[in-house]
Amino acid sequence: MTTLARAINSGLHRALEADPKVLLTGEDIGRLGGVFRVTEGLQEAFGEDRVIDAPLAESGIVGTAIGLIMRGYRVVVEIQFDGFVYPAFDQIVTQAARLNYRTAGRQGVPMVIRIPFGGGIGAIEHHSESPEAYFCHTPGLKVVAPSNASDAHWMIQQAIASPDPVIFLEPKRRYHAAGGDIDDEAAAGLHDARIAKSGADATLIAWGPSVLTCLEAAKASEYDLEVLDLRSLSPVDWPSVYASVARTRRAIVVQEAPRTLGLGSELAARLHEDLFYDMEAPVLRVTGYDIPYPPARLEREYLPSVDRILDAVDRSLSA
Amino acid sequence: MCQAAAQVIRPDARGRALDDDPSTGGVSFRPLSAADAGGASSLGPALGDDGGPMVQLLDASGRRWPDEHFDFPDVDVLPNWLRDMVLARRFDSEATALQRHGELALWPPCLGQEAAQVGAARALGDRDVAFPSYREHAVVLTLGLPYRQLLALFRGCDGGAWEGLDRVRNYQMIIGAQTLHATGYAMGMQLDAAGSPPDAATLVFHGDGATSQGDVNEAYLFAASRNAPVVFFCQNNQWAISEPVTLQSRTPLHRRADGFGFPGIRVDGNDVLAVHAVTTWALERARRGEGPALIEAYTYRMGAHTTSDDPTKYRTDDESRAWADRDPIDRLATYLKAEDLIDDAWLAGLDAEARDFGADVRAAVADLRDATMASLFDNVYAEITDELRAQRREHEGELA
Known part of the structure; x- marks a missing residue:
């Protein structure tokens, strides 16, 4: 039995071991092992040159990582919290995302940017954000979010092996929960979706922390619900999404991010464009509201809950 | 506003050793002020300081001056560098004209900055890598990279x-973003050396306006924190589009280095000898593992910011004329003629070469080929996604 945090730690350990060009950089990741302890013990094992405690400057961290990559390294950046990624936004979207394109393939960007994301940990402002849509909207980035320990262990290694920049979103509220065992090998490719629970009546589409919420909702529901763990947010594994929804004929997207122009909007639009005549009901969304993330004592009223999901299921099934 | 010091003070008149000042890395400078750059009385925009010490080996009249720490012994190379500067200026004027003819979408002229760029580029070793901003045409040409890629x-x-990314990285349009890349690259050189001196360094170009950017300050900080072999080469050309350097800084730009804990030095950016001597010094210490340095090359953007700009809206003719008197090419030609290193026949030959080069540049534009839409789709990622494959097919279908 392991945890999601420990599973990423062992994945990073294996990647550092496998390739001397792999480096980790970020704030407090070395001596402290990261504020969530995801990198615990790695600096001790691989040294201060490969697990780098960086100054407190996110743009500097990502920008210097790009320079290291130009020199031939593969760099894994840790952004301490989702809400702290914005100072690095320019280097991510105008530089990391475009180098391969700008240079017509002469300079790839094998970079992973690990970001703990999502709410539910009773934190103060800027520590509970779901910024995935910004990155999904940026050509040149790939975006993934594991929901469980085994996926996290394998996906971090697959992301490091990717020749493209990968935004690796880690569901922070699931970091330290008992998370099952790590499979002996990767169950799926980095950009494959996965059926977390099969069902016949409707498909709940979710990623990251919401997958577990959907599984709880499926368990509590009177209907036979399918739960699709999207895993890769950009690119989306459309064939798997379409196959599931074509079978159940109903889809409900669940995301912590605000509603307007979230990833759920794209999922709904595409399903309506391509699967309209196979569906019995419009795609529904259960999301955060279009307000900045609320203070901790109110976050339960903001986050998609089992009740809100079941309510959406009722609306879909009665359509 | 305090005008730059008006009095012409010859370097040896008030020499002042600064050996104990950690900010200069143990190097002392003649306290030649920026106002002395041309031996003239006004430098245009107020600096908000008296200019501070500045290294100069060749003044605006083409006269050599001694310096306690910097010298330029190998004058035999200088005719070739004059050629670099003249061809760069020709390239720049051709490109400006090509934009006026609608052949280029935009052009940022490097007019007036040839000495800063050639002097710096000529200091680069084979293992060093340059990180330009978007105006370093003379750097690209001097290093022998294809000028077609600029066009x-x-x-x-x-x-x-x-081509040639191992010598010069791509132009950077986001102000200052490249300083972090150069710093990271230098960190990589340091890691490659595994504890030995890196024996290689990066030279990153940025302007006076860029010193206001967070990225540039973060780059200074990371370079200092890691003692990375990176040399920051700031061409202070006095203007960030319409904003004078006084709006960006209340201190001379080279003094920014003090706060980060590495040496900062101001050099007459229109003096190719001094620029080369100072850049060589900074690169050598970086290669030896002695860390970063900031060079402020004090120069002037004689042209517009870009072909879309109108400098008459924000600066005076007096200022432009004062700087025309400090032209980097004129002073070098004057000096080389006085030293009998070149003569009028040599200059006439160079003029003819420049004319031919200009014709080549104009002809090259006609041969340029556009990228294809298919290649754009293909290069978004190193590993293309199914989604982009589908969109590429969609685009091809729309053409059919």
């Missing part, structure tokens, strides 16, 4: 499909 970029044929 292709500003014509809009491609986004920077460059």
